[in-house]
Amino acid sequence: MKKIVNVVAGVVTTTIVLSGCSSAQLKLNSKENADLEVSVENFSEDEINATSDDSEDDISKNENDATEGKSEEDITEEDVVEDDTTDETGEGDSENTNVELSEYDSPEMIEGEALSEAELEKLQEYLNQEDNYGFTLASYKNADQIDWGDVLAYGAGIENCDYSQEALNAYLDADDEFDSVEYDLIALSGEDVRTLVENKTGITDFDPSMISGYIYVEDYDIFFKQISDYYDKNVFCKEGVRDGNRIQIVFQVGYQDNRRRITLEETGDSDNPYRFVSNRELWEENADKTMEVSVYDTDDKIICAIVSTDDGPNIWIIEDNAVVMDIHPRFYASEKVDISEYSDVKEIKIHDVDDDGLYDMITVLSNGQKTIAVVNCGCKDGLDNLQYAMGKSAVTNWLSDNVSEITADNVIDYILEHQDEFKEL
Known part of the structure; x- marks a missing residue:
């Protein structure tokens, strides 16, 4: 039987640190x-909320045309039509270019009831769990944009599955970095991964190619990866609000420059109490x-x-x-x-x-x-x-x-x- 092996490529890190470069350079068209x-x-906050009275109706009409049929989380800043009026210095007139942002794009939290210290402590413990920590690391506007390489970087608490020598050999044949097991080996069954994805986000048609950093051996439905380190429990919740079954939390991940705002939905399921909706970097604060x-x-x-x-x-x-x-x-x-x-x-x-x-x-x-x-x-x-x-x-x-x-x-x-x-x- 022919063996089919898919190599899942790595993705670019969120922040690219400057360095000298000597690699070959590509031509642009x-x-x-x-x-x-x-x-x-x-x-500034005042500018974000400001629009001119005489252009309000036109802006509203253009916004409706650009965003018709889209949910609030999917509306981007590019969907919103802006007034291109400029002053004699060539700088944009912020009084005429600022319009209402979507829930995700706005740097402000949703309106709701403030979470208590006890609730924040409980949510901090939840986010620091091995199966949840990866959801805090990088930005995503909705669950379809989650970097599953982050979420599963250290296995997300999933126990290694049983695998045959043939499956291991297929993995090593496909891995350009290792030709033997030199570090801790993670072996996740596709079924376990799909269950985690559905429980945490509601996604039922998960594509294995979405997981970066792993080798997926399709014939055995197993994801393989070797690691030499482990994750830190360094998520610190600062404040939060609840609006119905929707919760937003502002938190800090220890090594990152900017605070983040994560949005969760309560499910009512004691085994999987929350679904991850979005994670926004609050870069404006700095x-x-x-x-x-x-x-x-x-x-x-x-x-x-x-x-x-x-x-x-x-x-x-x-x-x-x-x-x-x-x-x-x-x-x-x-x-x-x-x-x-x-x-x-x-x-x-x-x-x-x-x-x-x-x-x-x-x-x-x-x-x-x-x-x-x-x-x-x-x-x-x-x-x-x-x-x-x-x-x-x-x-x-x-x-x-x-x-x-x-x-x-x-x-x-x-x-x-x-x-x-x-x-x-």
């Missing part, structure tokens, strides 16, 4: 090779301001959050209200050049300035008296994912010496006109 333009808006980046030849918009640190600003790329990339517009510590005083991010533009087929980020920074530009070049990591290397002080100094007015457009133009010099730095 002409549609992807577009400049990005940035407009800046400060993010962001000083946001910048909306538009791609001219597409309808895509990229949200950048600016976050102050002792070393200077970080730039978070936000997608579906999750931090998907963390970019540092500064230099390697080995260069011993400190630009932390340049804490004000004036502009961001993304352009393939070195003509290697990958986007590069140009950030204009100010210390209140002088502006400088830092270029973070795009590169590929070992999993072929785009990331941005740290800047080079030689490039920043070269631009300061040769560009009379430091703006993102002027910097891009100068680099494009002096490619040989730029690539030598």
Whole structure:
């Protein structure tokens, strides 16, 4: 009988930490090779709730057209039609662009009865259970977006199933990393995994390919993985509310920068009392301001959050209200050049300035008296994912010496006109 083995590929981590890159770089097609333009808006609760009276009716009509037939959890910020009115500075008029967000997209908790300390302690214990901890780690707007590699990273409390030597051999033949069992082996039956998924989310048509980090041996319906560490019980519940059978909890996972807000539904089943609905990263709590980046030849918009640190600003790329990339517009510590005083991010533009087929980020920074530009070049990591290397002080100094007015457009133009010099730095 022919053996069928599916290898479940790994997925990109939520936050990509900057590093130098030397891997091969891929070419983009002409549609992807577009400049990005940035407009800046400060993010505040008042602005979120503000809309102009004279445009309210039009916005409501456009929202209804864009969101017709969708549930509240599935409505995205892109579904909401925004007023593109801009002032003479080119910055978006936040008074006219802010509209009501869906329950998930809103950074605020639902209205309801506050949970008691005893209830929070009980829920904290529940979330720290081995079968629940993985649901707290990464963002998902609904259960279909859950990263099952996180949930099952350490087996989720499922006991290893019995397996034959033939099944083990099939796993090892398919595993590119191991040719023998060197660490603790996890072997989960497909039936046990599907039962967990249904109990925790209600999903009944689970696709095995959704589990990253495991080797799925289809002929034996077993997921295999080797691990050398274990999960930490480090979920700490801070506050929560209940509205009917719906519960929201704000919590902190020990090693993560941002707090999170998880939504649960009570089931009335004592064996499986809750279903996981969504998990949203509350990145706004640490962001000083946001910048909306538009791609001219597409309808895509990229949200950048600016976050102050002792070393200077970080730039978070936000997608579906999750931090998907963390970019540092500064230099390697080995260069011993400190630009932390340049804490004000004036502009961001993304352009393939070195003509290697990958986007590069140009950030204009100010210390209140002088502006400088830092270029973070795009590169590929070992999993072929785009990331941005740290800047080079030689490039920043070269631009300061040769560009009379430091703006993102002027910097891009100068680099494009002096490619040989730029690539030598």
